[in-house]
Amino acid sequence: MEMNGDADRNGETEVPLREDWRRQSRPLNMNHYANKKSAAESMLDVALLMANASQLKAVMEQGPDFTFYVPLITLISISLILQILVGVMLIFIVKWNLNDQSTHYKLNLMENAATAFVFIIVVVNVFITAFGVQRPSTSS
Numbered sequence: 001m002e003m004n005g006d007a008d009r010n011g012e013t014e015v016p017l018r019e020d021w022r023r024q025s026r027p028l029n030m031n032h033y034a035n036k037k038s039a040a041e042s043m044l045d046v047a048l049l050m051a052n053a054s055q056l057k058a059v060m061e062q063g064p065d066f067t068f069y070v071p072l073i074t075l076i077s078i079s080l081i082l083q084i085l086v087g088v089m090l091i092f093i094v095k096w097n098l099n100d101q102s103t104h105y106k107l108n109l110m111e112n113a114a115t116a117f118v119f120i121i122v123v124v125n126v127f128i129t130a131f132g133v134q135r136p137s138t139s140s
Contacts, residue, residue, distance in 0.1 A: 039094070041086075041090055041114075041118075042087060042090050042091075045083050045086055045087050045090070046087075048079075048083060048121070048125070049080065049083045049084075049087075052076050052079050052080050052083070052125070052128075053080070055072075055076055055128060055133045056073070056076045056077075056080070058133045059072045059073060059076065059133055060073070068131040068132070071131060072128060072131050072133065075124050075127055075128050075131070076128060078124055079121055079124045079125055079128065082117050082120060082121050082124070083121060085117060086114050086117045086118060086121070089110050089113065089114045089117075090114060092110060093107060093110050093111065093114070
């Protein structure tokens with residue numbers, strides 16, 4: 001007994017898919033795709049940049065008496081610098097034409113470097129979170 005009542009049309013075991021279920025328009029424009037991807041990465045970079053700026057402000061407000069003051073200032077500064085570097089790299093990546101064979105090597109190199117820097121940013125931010133920006137609560 002068939003579980004899908006429409007599966008046995010015309011004695012066939014499989015129902016043919018509608019041909020219009022996907023738009024069969026023009027081929028994928030790689031420049032458009034890459035620009036969208038880079039824009040999404042840039043938005044995430046901006047969000048993390050704002051979070052790190054807020055963390056830097058919180059650490060500086062706590063002052064040098066905070067146990068992890070110097071390590072946190074250093075880690076947040078490294079993260080901010082790398083984020084700005086990645087943002088600039090993404091701007092250059094978006095500007096170059098993917099269809100130009102002469103730029104493929106440079107684009108590949110910059111994409112790999114940006115990915116490596118993003119990985120380092122993630123690791124640095126894990127340590128920032130581990131050290132904690134808030135002063136531990138003291139029980140009286």
